[in-house]
Amino acid sequence: MNWTDERVETLKKLWAEGLSASQIAAQLGGVSRNAVIGKVHRLKLSSRGRATSPRTRQKKAATAAPTTTTTTTRRPRATRPTTVSIGATALQAQFDQEPVAQTYIRPVSDVVVPISRKLELVQLTETTCKWPNGDPLSEEFSFCGNEAGESGPYCAYHSRIAYQPASERRRAR
Template sequence: MNWTDERVETLKKLWAEGLSASQIAAQLGGVSRNAVIGKVHRLKLSSRGRAASPRTRQKKAPQATTNAPSTARRPRNTRPVTATIGATALQAQFEEEPVARTYLRPVSDVVVPISRKLSLVQLTEVTCKWPNGDPLSEEFSFCGNEAGESGPYCNYHSRIAYQPVSERRRAR
């Protein structure tokens, strides 16, 4: 898409009228919103008019309260505006300290198997491939117990490696 002089003038006119980049892209046709924004940036068209000028709200000084009832009425199409000072969410005060909860898995039916301490070349399809120790040390070995057809680990190491989703979510 080439920016012709005519299209650039149309872009400038629509931008000055206060149209958004999406609206300008739709009117020009064959150009994306990002292309319009890029062209506006390259042309340095920073000042622009407003399509519909928003109401400017002026802050009023706080008035002293009187005991006399107010007889002045607000116009129907205006509403009171509440003002906050600062970040009030960060100023919240809590009376109780948060309690850290730890969830422990039940220890029933846990039997730690005695490792056969096999080396890498001694592993077969039916031996547990759970690593024991540091791979860079001389004492490094694998569990070597019978893994069966359920996976690469024995029953004990399978429980460690494959935890149910609910327990993992609870641990976070």
């Protein structure tokens, strides 16, 4: 299918009127929606926002007119990242504001730091705490060795460190 000058002018006119690519393709005949979109891009016609019907424009105008004046305090909205094209295909996110780090401090109630028994690997049993102490490559490396019970591989203190509730992990992010 060849684009004649007459068909291109019709395309430009219908595009400016706000018709969709499918509607333009139907009016031109013998051309697909994708062919219309491709030609629009090659002609570099301006992109349009979504066409709104006259009824929705009237509704927006009616709601825009304030009837009374009230002052409300609004919380600032979280900023969304905007993507900027760099080079041919790479995208980089840019933020409007710096992120605010939030730290969550767990309550320190009933925390007793156990004195490590400093067991070596061959001294561990099923009921001893297997929390590592120090650098595994150093000679001073050892394991906690306190009573772990049947709850897992660690004593009560190290279990609190190793297994944090999901709600606390989400807050820390």
